[in-house]
Amino acid sequence: xxxxxxxxxxxxxxxxxxxxxxxxxxxxxxxxxxxxxxxxxxxxxxxxxxxxxxxxxxxxxxxxxxxxxxxxxxxxxxxxxxxxxxxxxxxxxxxxxxxxxxxxxxxxxxxxxxxxxxxxxxxxxxxxxxxxxxxxxxxxxxxxxxxxx
Amino acid sequence: xxxxxxxxxxxxxxxxxxxxxxxxxxxxxxxxxxxxxxxxxxxxxxxxxxxxxxxxxxxxxxxxxxxxxxxxxxxxxxxxxxxxxxxxxxxxxxxxxxxxxxxxxxxxxxxxxxxxxxxxxxxxxxxxxxxxxxxxxxxxxxxxxxxxx
Amino acid sequence: xxxxxxxxxxxxxxxxxxxxxxxxxxxxxxxxxxxxxxxxxxxxxxxxxxxxxxxxxxxxxxxxxxxxxxxxxxxxxxxxxxxxxxxxxxxxxxxxxxxxxxxxxxxxxxxxxxxxxxxxxxxxxxxxxxxxxxxxxxxxxxxxxxxxx
Amino acid sequence: xxxxxxxxxxxxxxxxxxxxxxxxxxxxxxxxxxxxxxxxxxxxxxxxxxxxxxxxxxxxxxxxxxxxxxxxxxxxxxxxxxxxxxxxxxxxxxxxxxxxxxxxxxxxxxxxxxxxxxxxxxxxxxxxxxxxxxxxxxxxxxxxxxxxx
Numbered sequence: 001x002x003x004x005x006x007x008x009x010x011x012x013x014x015x016x017x018x019x020x021x022x023x024x025x026x027x028x029x030x031x032x033x034x035x036x037x038x039x040x041x042x043x044x045x046x047x048x049x050x051x052x053x054x055x056x057x058x059x060x061x062x063x064x065x066x067x068x069x070x071x072x073x074x075x076x077x078x079x080x081x082x083x084x085x086x087x088x089x090x091x092x093x094x095x096x097x098x099x100x101x102x103x104x105x106x107x108x109x110x111x112x113x114x115x116x117x118x119x120x121x122x123x124x125x126x127x128x129x130x131x132x133x134x135x136x137x138x139x140x141x142x143x144x145x146x147x148x149x
Numbered sequence: 150x151x152x153x154x155x156x157x158x159x160x161x162x163x164x165x166x167x168x169x170x171x172x173x174x175x176x177x178x179x180x181x182x183x184x185x186x187x188x189x190x191x192x193x194x195x196x197x198x199x200x201x202x203x204x205x206x207x208x209x210x211x212x213x214x215x216x217x218x219x220x221x222x223x224x225x226x227x228x229x230x231x232x233x234x235x236x237x238x239x240x241x242x243x244x245x246x247x248x249x250x251x252x253x254x255x256x257x258x259x260x261x262x263x264x265x266x267x268x269x270x271x272x273x274x275x276x277x278x279x280x281x282x283x284x285x286x287x288x289x290x291x292x293x294x295x296x297x298x
Numbered sequence: 299x300x301x302x303x304x305x306x307x308x309x310x311x312x313x314x315x316x317x318x319x320x321x322x323x324x325x326x327x328x329x330x331x332x333x334x335x336x337x338x339x340x341x342x343x344x345x346x347x348x349x350x351x352x353x354x355x356x357x358x359x360x361x362x363x364x365x366x367x368x369x370x371x372x373x374x375x376x377x378x379x380x381x382x383x384x385x386x387x388x389x390x391x392x393x394x395x396x397x398x399x400x401x402x403x404x405x406x407x408x409x410x411x412x413x414x415x416x417x418x419x420x421x422x423x424x425x426x427x428x429x430x431x432x433x434x435x436x437x438x439x440x441x442x443x444x445x446x447x
Numbered sequence: 448x449x450x451x452x453x454x455x456x457x458x459x460x461x462x463x464x465x466x467x468x469x470x471x472x473x474x475x476x477x478x479x480x481x482x483x484x485x486x487x488x489x490x491x492x493x494x495x496x497x498x499x500x501x502x503x504x505x506x507x508x509x510x511x512x513x514x515x516x517x518x519x520x521x522x523x524x525x526x527x528x529x530x531x532x533x534x535x536x537x538x539x540x541x542x543x544x545x546x547x548x549x550x551x552x553x554x555x556x557x558x559x560x561x562x563x564x565x566x567x568x569x570x571x572x573x574x575x576x577x578x579x580x581x582x583x584x585x586x587x588x589x590x591x592x593x594x595x596x
Contacts (some may be wrong), residue, residue: 022205056171062207355507
């Protein structure tokens with residue numbers, strides 16, 4: 001990692017997002033990266049649905065977890081990494097829409113534990129509709145073999 | 150639905166699992182259906198990983214949510230359906246292994262609210278390793294347009 | 299209940315708060331009641347602590363649950379009631395301070411399920427410090443014996 | 448701490464339980480301490496109720512959190528301590544009964560993060576009734592000022 005790259009959390013987050021094969025599998029794109037805030041967008045795709053034709057709760061969780069986790073990345077040293085310890089997701093409205101926006105924001109920074117909150121929205125013609133929320137607990141990892149980036 | 154089908158929760162669960170496109174997308178198979186217990190298995194696939202090469206937490210959540218939700222299906226009338234209200238997932242060990250087993254079990258049945266607990270295991274040569282747990286709250290849905298099966 | 303009382307959610311919430319003996323036991327006061335928002339305050343008391351001398355997580359949960367639950371009361375018919383189905387609490391900083399403020403706010407209203415989010419703050423001389431958050435799922439109860447008010 | 452006391456987790460847990468003033472305030476007793484399992488019992492007391500006359504969810508959380516936290520204590524060095532990072536509680540049946548039993552058990556030990564699961568039961572004449580469950584994430588604390596024991 002070059003000297004000029006140190007602290008460039010945006011580049012690091014984009015690089016790590018690109019390495020999350022699961023995000024490509026579900027068709028998600030990283031659309032906003034700020035200090036403490038990350039957004040991920042996802043077009044509706046029937047291959048992501050459950051039996052009622054709406055977005056599967058696990059897909060919603062995947063996008064929210066990545067948004068929350070990368071929001072945590074924006075706070076840490078370039079040598080550190082983030083692992084999700086746990087999260088809770090509330091599904092508030094059926095995941096129907098043309099596309100979906102998932103925002104993760106840091107609620108509580110910390111040197112070891114970071115708490116992030118996420119919101120998911122369905123977007124069609126009208127105003128965005130809140131479909132889900134997440135609260136996630138993330139751990140900052142340093143020097144653990146196999147867990148870098 | 151024919152008379153002989155009434156109460157055949159196994160067939161209903163298999164039919165609904167087959168309609169969950171997200172389960173096909175991640176390569177999951179329904180491997181056990183009992184009254185109050187459902188198991189789903191998943192081979193490791195690099196397309197399901199996050200940046201450290203382990204199973205993405207959202208994929209773990211997808212399989213656990215389906216296992217818990219279908220465990221709830223095993224308790225309800227054929228005309229009713231199940232929606233997940235919320236769940237919490239703890240990621241306890243990295244999702245590394247040849248394949249994964251996800252079991253959902255009913256902790257508290259109910260006419261409106263059903264609580265299920267799930268466990269996820271990584272399986273390679275040795276003993277299965279606990280990688281994740283879920284507690285999910287499911288709602289029994291009756292007569293809501295667009296939500297059947 | 300008199301005709302003029304219909305819809306007076308503030309009076310109903312105050313009456314129900316007064317009937318929560320647990321709130322009196324911990325010394326909590328209802329300090330704000332708006333449509334969708336309720337605040338509860340609590341002076342520090344050594345009798346509410348855990349072994350490190352900070353507020354016990356269960357006491358924090360009690361105040362947040364009441365704040366979230368009564369925020370839900372502000373949305374429902376006078377004949378209905380609210381039961382907490384589940385909640386998640388994150389403890390973000392030690393519960394140290396002269397007094398504590400707990401705010402519950404409605405995130406998603408609903409005829410059966412209401413989702414509320416709560417935040418707890420420690421207050422001393424300086425600015426309020428975020429110590430905890432809650433996401434709670436509440437059920438609207440109608441016509442169940444023994445569950446009124 | 449004397450040499451003979453090293454590793455005597457039962458004595459340490461009893462001592463720390465006795466220092467949790469909140470447990471005395473709610474009338475809880477530590478009734479079982481094993482490696483990885485702790486039980487706390489509580490007689491019904493009207494002063495612990497919410498508006499429907501049942502045990503307040505926060506009181507249930509307090510007892511479950513202490514049971515889970517002390518179960519984590521049974522795994523750690525005498526010099527270390529435990530802080531709850533977060534928990535989720537499901538309230539499955541109204542907290543009615545003569546007394547209540549709360550059991551915390553370790554699901555996943557760890558050097559930094561310990562995951563515990565708890566169950567709460569109401570006990571009267573008949574069989575114990577499951578009223579609540581908890582999954583809690585605990586952090587092992589070492590060398591942090593003001594957090595010992």
